[in-house]
Amino acid sequence: MDGRDVSAASGVTIYEVARRAGVSIATVSRALRGTGPVAGATRERVLRAVEELRFTPSRAGVSLAEGRHAANGIVFPNLSGPYFAEVLIGYEEVTSELGRSVVILSTKGRDLSTKERGLSVKGRRLSAHGPDLSLNEPGLPGQGHDAIRDLVRELAGRVDGLVVFGSTVPDDVIDELVASRLPLVLISHAERPGAVTLRSENVSSARALATHLLGHGYRTFAFLGAPYATGDDVDLRWQGVHEVLGDAVQPVLTAEYTVESGYEAALRLLGTRDRPEAVICSDDEVALGAILAAEELGLSVPDDVAVTGWDDIMAARHARPALTTVRQPMRELGARAARALDELIAGASLEDSHRTLDTELIIRSSCGQHPHEPHLQELNPQELNRQARHAEESHPR
Amino acid sequence: MDGRDVSAASGVTIYEVARRAGVSIATVSRALRGTGPVAGATRERVLRAVEELRFTPSRAGVSLAEGRHAANGIVFPNLSGPYFAEVLIGYEEVTSELGRSVVILSTKGRDLSTKERGLSVKGRRLSAHGPDLSLNEPGLPGQGHDAIRDLVRELAGRVDGLVVFGSTVPDDVIDELVASRLPLVLISHAERPGAVTLRSENVSSARALATHLLGHGYRTFAFLGAPYATGDDVDLRWQGVHEVLGDAVQPVLTAEYTVESGYEAALRLLGTRDRPEAVICSDDEVALGAILAAEELGLSVPDDVAVTGWDDIMAARHARPALTTVRQPMRELGARAARALDELIAGASLEDSHRTLDTELIIRSSCGQHPHEPHLQELNPQELNRQARHAEESHPR
DNA sequence: TTGTACGCGTTATCAC
DNA sequence: GTGATAACGCGTACAA
Numbered sequence: 001m002d003g004r005d006v007s008a009a010s011g012v013t014i015y016e017v018a019r020r021a022g023v024s025i026a027t028v029s030r031a032l033r034g035t036g037p038v039a040g041a042t043r044e045r046v047l048r049a050v051e052e053l054r055f056t057p058s059r060a061g062v063s064l065a066e067g068r069h070a071a072n073g074i075v076f077p078n079l080s081g082p083y084f085a086e087v088l089i090g091y092e093e094v095t096s097e098l099g100r101s102v103v104i105l106s107t108k109g110r111d112l113s114t115k116e117r118g119l120s121v122k123g124r125r126l127s128a129h130g131p132d133l134s135l136n137e138p139g140l141p142g143q144g145h146d147a148i149r150d151l152v153r154e155l156a157g158r159v160d161g162l163v164v165f166g167s168t169v170p171d172d173v174i175d176e177l178v179a180s181r182l183p184l185v186l187i188s189h190a191e192r193p194g195a196v197t198l199r200s201e202n203v204s205s206a207r208a209l210a211t212h213l214l215g216h217g218y219r220t221f222a223f224l225g226a227p228y229a230t231g232d233d234v235d236l237r238w239q240g241v242h243e244v245l246g247d248a249v250q251p252v253l254t255a256e257y258t259v260e261s262g263y264e265a266a267l268r269l270l271g272t273r274d275r276p277e278a279v280i281c282s283d284d285e286v287a288l289g290a291i292l293a294a295e296e297l298g299l300s301v302p303d304d305v306a307v308t309g310w311d312d313i314m315a316a317r318h319a320r321p322a323l324t325t326v327r328q329p330m331r332e333l334g335a336r337a338a339r340a341l342d343e344l345i346a347g348a349s350l351e352d353s354h355r356t357l358d359t360e361l362i363i364r365s366s367c368g369q370h371p372h373e374p375h376l377q378e379l380n381p382q383e384l385n386r387q388a389r390h391a392e393e394s395h396p397r
Numbered sequence: 398m399d400g401r402d403v404s405a406a407s408g409v410t411i412y413e414v415a416r417r418a419g420v421s422i423a424t425v426s427r428a429l430r431g432t433g434p435v436a437g438a439t440r441e442r443v444l445r446a447v448e449e450l451r452f453t454p455s456r457a458g459v460s461l462a463e464g465r466h467a468a469n470g471i472v473f474p475n476l477s478g479p480y481f482a483e484v485l486i487g488y489e490e491v492t493s494e495l496g497r498s499v500v501i502l503s504t505k506g507r508d509l510s511t512k513e514r515g516l517s518v519k520g521r522r523l524s525a526h527g528p529d530l531s532l533n534e535p536g537l538p539g540q541g542h543d544a545i546r547d548l549v550r551e552l553a554g555r556v557d558g559l560v561v562f563g564s565t566v567p568d569d570v571i572d573e574l575v576a577s578r579l580p581l582v583l584i585s586h587a588e589r590p591g592a593v594t595l596r597s598e599n600v601s602s603a604r605a606l607a608t609h610l611l612g613h614g615y616r617t618f619a620f621l622g623a624p625y626a627t628g629d630d631v632d633l634r635w636q637g638v639h640e641v642l643g644d645a646v647q648p649v650l651t652a653e654y655t656v657e658s659g660y661e662a663a664l665r666l667l668g669t670r671d672r673p674e675a676v677i678c679s680d681d682e683v684a685l686g687a688i689l690a691a692e693e694l695g696l697s698v699p700d701d702v703a704v705t706g707w708d709d710i711m712a713a714r715h716a717r718p719a720l721t722t723v724r725q726p727m728r729e730l731g732a733r734a735a736r737a738l739d740e741l742i743a744g745a746s747l748e749d750s751h752r753t754l755d756t757e758l759i760i761r762s763s764c765g766q767h768p769h770e771p772h773l774q775e776l777n778p779q780e781l782n783r784q785a786r787h788a789e790e791s792h793p794r
Numbered sequence: 795t796t797g798t799a800c801g802c803g804t805t806a807t808c809a810c
Numbered sequence: 811g812t813g814a815t816a817a818c819g820c821g822t823a824c825a826a
Contacts, residue, residue: 014819015820023796023797025797025819025821026799027796029821030821036822038796039795056553057554058820059460060457060460060818060819061818061820061821062820063802063820064457064801064803064804065820066820067802071500078486079485079486080483080486085476085477085482089475093505096503101555102501103498103501104499104500105493106490108490151493157454157456158468179451180451259715315712318689320717411803412803422805423814423815424812426806430805432805433806433812434811436811454804455802457804458802458803458818461803461804461818462804462806464805
């Protein structure tokens with residue numbers, strides 16, 4: 001407990017350096033950060049003293065004096081699975097390139113509690129069936145809510161700006177952050193006045209995907225996923241799909257966005273005689289689970305049932321059958337969020353900027369043999385002409 | 398650039414709260430942190446003022462005054478692939494539970510440059526063949542080295558302690574950290590005086606794995622991996638394998654520990670007529686790549702060639718064939734590192750503590766039909782009795 | 795070119 | 811129970 005050394009754990013202060021170099025602390029500071037003039041000889045002495053004493057400026061001292069942290073934060077729900085990790089990679093890379101540290105916060109299973117979960121169908125909401133969706137230990141309502149609020153406040157206090165994934169932080173906490181004028185970028189969150197939002201496109205990609213499946217001749221569908229809040233990615237994907245397929249698609253909820261959850265839900269869904277011809281999954285991990293379930297049930301994908309994913313994670317290409325999916329630029333999402341945040345911090349008033357990144361429909365074999373385009377046209381001409389952008393196995397990056 | 402508000406971006410200071418509540422800043426501080434006595438009525442007024450002004454103590458001010466950051470750091474090479482992400486999950490969870498923030502630093506492709514890469518065979522080193530292993534843009538030697546040093550110093554300056562993965566930070570930088578008396582935990586790094594190290598067991602697990610494969614009757618082997626520094630995990634795995642198999646195992650280097658790298662290297666390795674009967678991979682991702690390569694070449698796994706991995710990532714269980722591997726407790730590794738670091742920060746002098754976590758040999762189908770134990774015994778009795786701990790598909794966690 | 799002195803926002807030690 | 815006030819380590823006008 002001699003921990004009174006916030007200065008890089010070395011305890012050496014600028015005063016000691018100054019004394020050793022025979023100058024004032026102002027000169028040391030100038031010599032070190034190149035602000036203001038310093039005579040060559042003086043600089044030499046200072047640098048030598050710094051070297052000998054292994055001086056590193058105390059981060060807390062610098063932050064206090066500079067009025068900034070030189071650190072940015074990011075809030076995500078978890079790191080299991082490739083999606084958030086990929087976004088984080090892009091975010092960390094750019095942020096660190098900009099000379100700022102990265103502070104992370106995972107909200108894990110902490111419940112937002114005030115939200116109702118389900119899929120919205122034209123205003124109404126379908127409640128979840130299947131396993132109990134309360135992933136948390138039973139407790140007072142709002143418990144996780146308050147815990148998250150505290151954690152986010154703590155984080156907000158030590159960074160110059162924050163990136164927050166949709167559905168990880170209660171909206172009133174978001175509002176609080178906006179009100180505090182903390183530079184804020186929301187990823188995959190409904191647009192919000194005062195905050196910059198960024199996401200990959202969902203609705204029209206979903207329409208294109210659904211249309212493609214119609215072209216295969218499928219007529220009964222299930223949408224497999226665990227949607228959370230209105231306006232989040234999966235909710236939008238559902239909307240796009242539902243728009244094209246109407247009552248032909250049936251929503252089925254999983255507990256989480258994981259392989260295991262997808263497997264379990266698909267096992268139930270495909271175990272019945274009136275199983276759908278195609279299962280559109282909220283994301284690749286759920287889809288991989290669905291493929292496993294089909295295999296378990298002795299069903300062939302895509303002959304007995306077609307399966308599609310979303311994201312185009314690494315495993316999607318390596319799955320058997322290779323997974324038809326919608327590729328979204330995960331790393332770029334993180335990278336762009338980092339840059340937008342940096343601009344905000346620099347003072348840019350790009351508030352109320354809402355950017356959407358393009359996606360790409362990746363047709364592989366899990367949705368069946370690819371019919372000729374002309375055939376597709378017969379089914380839904382105008383829809384197809386507007387959207388469908390495909391790519392056969394064009395390598396990412 | 399009105400950024401002079403390091404206090405949670407709100408700009409409200411303890412002085413304003415004090416004035417509004419009609420008390421001194423000392424009382425505000427006491428009321429807020431429960432140190433020292435405060436009259437009930439006074440406390441009420443203070444708390445109300447805090448609420449009304451939305452006051453949050455400036456993190457920089459607190460850090461300076463308290464002499465600590467309430468944040469811990471972690472340095473890893475990258476986040477692509479499940480391994481480091483899983484360790485980070487465990488680390489973040491415990492650290493955040495302990496009330497501390499998590500600052501991350503990814504060294505990415507930055508080269509340590511002074512290291513020679515290869516596999517050590519009884520003192521000698523085999524240089525890498527295959528693709529050029531310099532993953533970086535050509536540059537001055539030591540360039541990445543210095544970049545990492547600066548980044549690590551920066552990180553070290555804003556945390557109370559650091560967890561560092563082996564082979565991500567040059568040894569002299571590690572020594573510098575140790576010398577600065579910054580609480581430090583090294584994961585999968587050779588033991589180092591003054592630093593706590595933590596890792597999963599490698600050598601004897603590798604021996605058990607090799608022994609198991611011998612039991613299958615295989616007689617020619619390849620060890621597929623991209624070893625980096627002496628004493629890192631893969632180096633130890635190689636040592637264990639080599640100890641049992643001797644000249645029957647041939648080391649083959651990949652460019653990275655990724656599916657792609659494993660695929661490419663395995664494609665070359667298995668494309669020849671004298672391909673090994675079994676490929677022992679440094680980790681699951683490389684192994685998944687090897688399986689893909691075999692498939693590409695029309696070879697059956699395990700009938701034509703056996704493949705094993707290491708780690709037991711999620712995909713290992715779902716691969717086809719399911720991957721025989723060595724399970725290591727990735728999340729627990731991160732969690733334990735966090736706890737050890739916390740103890741160090743709290744003042745515990747568990748320096749020179751070197752803990753090794755147990756692993757578990759997971760036999761699945763990628764190494765062939767499982768022969769009866771008695772048969773194994775005939776081959777290498779004493780070796781087996783000492784080590785082999787198997788488990789058939791016992792679910793992790 | 796260099797030094798002095800103040801401010802950054804808290805915590806904590808004393809007196810009162 | 812409460813209030814001055816001295817650290818904490820650094821950046822930077824301003825003066826010299």
